[in-house]
Amino acid sequence: MLQSPLNRRPGGLPLLHAENLTRIYPPPRRGLLRRGVGVHAVAGVSFEIHAGEALGLVGESGSGKTTIGRMVSATLLPTSGTVSLDGATFTNPMPLRRRARVQAVFQDSLGALNPRIRIGRQIEEPMIIHGFDRDARAGRIASLMADVGLPHSILARFPGEVSGGQRQRVLIARALxxxxxxxxxxxxxxxxxxxxxxxxxxxxxxxxxxxxxxILFISHDLRVVRHLCDRVAVLYCGRIVEIGPIASVIDTPSHPYTRALIDALPPDQPGQRRVPSGRSSDAGTDASTGAGCAFASRCLQVEKLCLESAPALRPLRPGHASACHFAGTL
Amino acid sequence: MLRFVVFRLARALITIVGCATLAFFVLRMAGDPIIALLPADAPPEVMERYRTLWGLDRPLYEQYVRYLISLAQGDFGQSLVDGRDALGVVLERAGATLILGGVVIALALLIGVPAGTFAALRRGTPADHATMTVAIFGYAMPNFFLGLLLILLFSMQLRLLPSSGYGSAAHLVMPALTLGTAMAAKLARFVRTSVLDVLGQPFVRAARGKRLPELAVILRHVFPNAAIPVITFLGFEIGLLIGGAVVTENVFGWPGIGNLLVLSVARRDLAVVQTIVMAIAATMVLANLVVDLAYGWIDPRVRLAGGPREG
Amino acid sequence: MPVAELAFAPGIDAYEPSHRGEPILEVRNLAVAVDDGLAVENVDLSLEAGRTHCLVGESGCGKSLTCLALMGLLPPGARGVSGNLRMKGRSGAIPEKGPPEGLAMIYQDATASLDPLMTVGRQIVEALPADVPRRARRAEAEDLIAQVGIPHARARFESYPHELSGGMNQRIAIAIALAARPSVLLADEPTTALDVTVQARILDLMLEFQQSTGLAILFVTHDLGVVAQIAHDVSVMYCGEIVESGPVTDLFAAPRHPYSRGLVECLPRLSRQTERLESIAGIVPPLQARPTGCRFASRCTRADDLCSTQRPCLERRGNTGAVACFNPL
Structure with missing residues (x-):
């Protein structure tokens, strides 16, 4: 799989580097011995994020975005491929110090917090594990509460007692x-x-x-990604089909799937006509299927070539790459 | 489907043999059967003769291997009491227990399911509270106690029903009530919870939104979905029922397997006890199999995952 | 709780549509009582054939409860409902057990609203009107499956909900709603759980049906983008009340209520990348702690003394919309 030159930005080495990440989920057991073929949730995904940069990861449910997020936050081991931070590859087990450098915030704020432990204690816990003393912990929590805009009184509450927005801030505070x-x-x-x-x-x-x-920002909503991210990677069936600067990808999408995602978004103003939606088959989730382009069955511009060979991710402009045979002519 | 059946049968066999093994060793550790069987003043030579005759003088592992070999040949051993085939002794008592068990389950279903459903549909009303209070009494009452109460009332006071024995429907009434009350009560509570759970599901609301008659909503949507946990519960209950039957059969002198079990344990009738244990294990395994098949029949999601119908 | 005992704010003369014939469904003074108070109050709605009325608001504002109340499907927690419903010229109280004829609903989570143990085909058949003869029912259901854009309708009739994707199940839910041949369709966040591409196709599908059958749709959503796409008219709900109502173009071009404006502004947009998104400070007050005056006052930048003591009523402003605000924009 092609990678390095296409998404490296000028300005030194990237902070985080995911190389050829692949994750195969074992198939369900059928009978005593027989096992089916595993599902390729993620297949050969590579990207880099520079310090201070925000990369968006968009795709439909089942596209593998959560799996990538878990591999990057070192909560799931890749089947193959590596994630490295400042050139040091993630290992299992990982030294505490290095593990602390990558943290995660998830969607389900209620599920991510223990309902029976007070919020303050849950924010404090990582510092206890890492051996901070009491004063350092109190000071850090005070400054965090200010950072995420939560009142100090919330520390004594239980997760179920606060609103969803506040819980999400708590998760962010705990991650930070x-x-x-x-x-x-x-x-x-x-x-x-x-x-x-x-x-x-x-x-x-x-x-x-x-x-x-x-930040690696995983979302299904391109509108949110546009507000927060510098670059975006579009995932389809466990592969990156397009990656590039956010404005460039949204203004000149170079993969039919990216275009479909943008066209499917509701308009910003009433009366703006949306393009009628594409083919009515639903997205697949397995990256291992067939010889051709995974998107071919839903693509409106499909050609014979698309069914025969899978397109590789190729650079179009500096920093902008697409995995479509006809990226240049869209 | 074939794979599924073979797999389940193999597992059933392992379970049953395991139970028999446990019974085999526990019984032999619990005391010398010869002492229990022969008169206390029997001369030592006689005891020794019997010991050799029944193979009890051999090392334990040898006895066990011999036992397994004869099991594999379909020989369950002989009753130490009268020398008859142990399987035959057990089977002639099985009918009585099956009749009692069948009537009890029917009784529990006929009372428990409507009562539970009724309470769920009238949730929070006095009718609900009354039903559930009765149910708590029903299953809090120990079997033997309820049995004795019934005997006192119907046999001693009212002289309506025979206090023990076998042979007519009148004989069946009290043992069936004794066992059935607790089961019906537990079932009622379980059905209530299960129905309440389903009533809160969005698809029941959606069904009501179709302007269906309430009865159709209950019969078509609530019952099948509520049945899934209830079936699991029944599977367990059938297992427990056998334990209850041992007590009840003895209280009412019902000539079933439970009655035989107590008798045989007291006599140290090794082969018969082992056979009964295997019969009970086989019943539970069968009940489990029926539960699993019932799942597949009711729930298409299980049908897909479980194997009988792939894809 | 007997309906008559429900407390009401003074009656109001709300926004009347000043165009196109008789509304097909009119709701007046809808109120829903729950344990902690009135979760929905003073709601007036009017739906017209072939038009989509969007009910927008954040979670807990009572928009779903409004739909369920109209369907006579209130959850067990609801203590009582009052108000009037006028449908196709016939008026009466809000139904308490099941929907009136001509009203059907699509629920928020399609997969959960389908019985997992019954084939989707039978669930559609069940919803057909009673006068469809027994022999024609299956064919009609298969027809509906095809109409909602599911290929191989005959085979799909036998599918169970777990065998279909979320999008497919939402199509089945639409088929079920349409099976009743409604003249008014209530849709409660029907696309919220779906991917954007699937959402777009489901919305297209609903639009097609509306164009071919003249269906009136009440569409509940929290997504202003979806509102912009499908609505003709909008009512914005906050804390159980409608705070602004009018044509969709007005809401986006010139929202009158500060809350409506906040909602429109905080929508992230693809077409512009600002430094900061507008947001509405604070949180929605819980039902037990609703202020006595305007319920939005504590979060409002335009609030004055009057707002914290008196409750504004929904009043017509100009000739198109109505707004409940003492200091409208």
Whole structure:
């Protein structure tokens, strides 16, 4: 799989480097011995994120975005491929110190917090594990609460007693408590109401500029990604089909799938005609299928070549690459 | 499907042989059967003769291997009491227990399911509370106690029913009530919970939104979905029923397997006890198999995952 | 709780559509009581054939409850409902047990709203009107499956919900709703759980049906983007009340209520990348702690003394919309 030159930006080495990430989920057992073929949730995904940069990862459900997020946050081992931070590859087990440099925030804020432990204790816990003393912990929590805009009184509450938006801030605070360099956010706002969603997006943007946080932002919503990210990678069936600067990808999408995603978005204003939607088959989730392009069965511009060979990710412009045989002519 | 059946049969066999093995060793550790069987003043030579005759003088592992070999040949051993084939002794008592068990399950279903459903549909009303209070009494009452109460009332006071024995429907009434009350009560509570759970599901609301008659909503949508946990529960209950039957059969002198079991344990009738244990294990395995097949029949999701119908 | 005992704010003369014939469904003074108070209050709605009315608001504002109340399907927690429903000229109280004829609904989570143990085909058949003869029912259901864009209708009739994707199940849910041949369709966030591409196709499908059958749709959503795409008219709900109502173009071009404006502004948009998204400070007050005055006052930048003591009513402003605000924009 082609990679390095196409998504390297000028300005030194990337902070985080995912190379050829592949994850195969074992198939369900059928009978005593027989096992089916595994599902390729992610197949050969490579990308780089520079310090202070925010990379968006968009795709439909089943496209493998959560799996990538878990591999990058070192909560899931890749079947093959590596993730490295500052040139040091993730290992299993990973030294505590290095593990603390990448933290994650997930969508289900209620599920990610223990309902029977007070919020303050849950934010504090990583620091206890990492051996901070009491004063250091108190000081850090005070400054965090200010950073994420939560009142101090919330520390004594239980997760079930606070609103969804506040819980999401708690998760962000907990992720930031060890001052990580990379924050992986998996759909952190999709369960929130619009007004609260905007608050959390703004918070992430502020944190990013204040603390020079590097963010991998996973979302199904290109509109949110546009607000927060510098670059975006579009996933389809476990592969990156397009990657590039956010404005470039949205203004000149170079893969039919990216175009379909953009066209499917509701308009910003009433009366703006949306293009009628494409083919009515639903997305696949297995990256291992067939010889041709995985998107061929849904593509409106499909050609004979698309059914015969799978297109590789190729650079179109500096920093912008697409995995479509006809990327240049779209 | 074939694979599924073979797999389940193999597992059933392992379970049953395992139970027999356990019974085999526990019985032999529990005391010398010769002492229990022969008169206390029997001369030592006689005891020794019997010991050799029944192979009890051999090392334990040898006895066990011999036992397994004869099992494989379909020989369950002889009753130490009268020398008859142990399987035959057990089978002639099985009918009585099956009749009692069948009537009890029917009784529990006929009372428990409507009562539970009724309570769920009238949730929070006095009718619900009354039903559930009765149910708590029903299953809090120990078997033997309820049995004795019934005997006192119907046999001693009212002289309506025979206090023990076998042979007519009148004989069946009290043992069936004794066992059935607790099961019906537990079932009622379980059905209530299960029906309430389903009533809260979005698809029941959607069914009501179709302007269906309420009865159709209950019969077509609520019952099948509520049945899934209830079937699991029944599977367990059938297992427990056998334990209850041992007590009840003895209270009412019902000539079933439970009655035989107590008798045979007291007599140290090794082969018969082992055979009964295997019969009970086989019943539970069968009940489990029926439960699994019932799942597949009711729930298409299980049908897909479980194997009988792939793809 | 007897309906008559429900407390009401003073009656209001709300936004009347000033165009196109009789509304097909009119709701007046809908109120739903739950344990902690009135979760929905003073809701007036009017739906017209061939038009989509969007009900927008954040979670907990009572928009789903409004739909369920109209369907006579209130959850067990609801204590009582009052109000009037006028449908096709016939008026009466809000139904308490099941929907009136001509009203059907698509629910939020399609997969959960389908019985997992019954084939989707039978679930459609069940929803057909009683006068469809027994022999024609299956064919009609297969027809509906094909109409909602599911290929191999005959084979799909026998499928169970778990064998279909979320998008497919939503199509089945639409087929079920249409099977009743409704003149009014209530849709409660029917696309919220779906991927954008699937959402787009489902919305197209609903639009097609509306164009061919003249269906009136009440569409509940929290997504202003979806509103922009499909709505003709919009009502914005906040804390159980409608705070602004009018044509969709007005809402986006010139929202009158500060809350509506906040909602429109905080929508992230593809066409512009601003430094900060607008957001509405604070959170929705819980039902037990609703303020006595305007319920939005504590989050509102335009609030004055009057707002914290008196509750504004929904009043007509100009000739198109209505707004419940003392200091409208």
């Amino acid at each position: 408590v060890l001052k990580p360099e990379v924050l992986v956010c998996d759909e952190p706002v999709s369960a929130l109401d619009v007004s609260v969603q905007a608050q959390v997006i703004n918070l992430l943007a502020e944190l990013r500029s204040q603390h020079r946080l590097t």
